[in-house]
Amino acid sequence: GITTREIVAAAGQRNASAVSYHFGSRQGLLLEILARRGGPVDEERGRRRAALGDRPDTAELVRCLVAPYAALAAQPDGRAYVRIVAQLRGRFAAWRVASDAATTKHLAGILDELEARPPASPAVRRQRVVGLIMLLTASAAERARGLDDGDDPELDHDTWVDDLVAMCAAVVTA
DSSP states (O other): OOOOOHHHTTTSSTTTTHHHHEEEEESHHHHHHHHHHHHHHHHHHHHHHHHHHOOOHHHHHHHHHHHHHHHHHHHHTTTTHHHHTTGGGGGGGGGHHHHTSGGGGGHHHHHHHHHTSSOOOOOHHHHHHHHHHEEEEEEEHHOOOOOOOOOOSOOOOHHHHHHHHHHHHHHHHH
16 A cells, blocks of 8 residues: 555655655545646546547557556656555546546546447446556556666657557557
């Protein structure tokens, strides 16, 4: 799970006791971090989706999700966020319920579009969306971890993003 120390670091704080003072609880701080980082990512996803028009293909929709999120893994101050989100994997199956917030409306809309894509049962389509979320978040978190540890990635950022888009699109259309 997510440690309070990781949450405090992602918030740019040094004092864990400040969590209760400023945010009421560890959960309050986590929600603030998700909103603060997730809001701009969601806005960029919305801009990208709007630019695609009415009939985007699956890979184009997936790129709307992947590219803004992957950009965080490339930024030193975004890496803690992607590592925290990956640790929330137990909540991914409830993405529709958890995505009602204003800071995730474009994420939810794109996931809805992707869920409607494959000719499969509703349960299989939902499972594929959860698989996409898991692959995206785990891959970004691993890249962030490697960069934080000083590793030299085998793939440059753009190649990694292109490959991640291809893999995530394949999950949806499997």
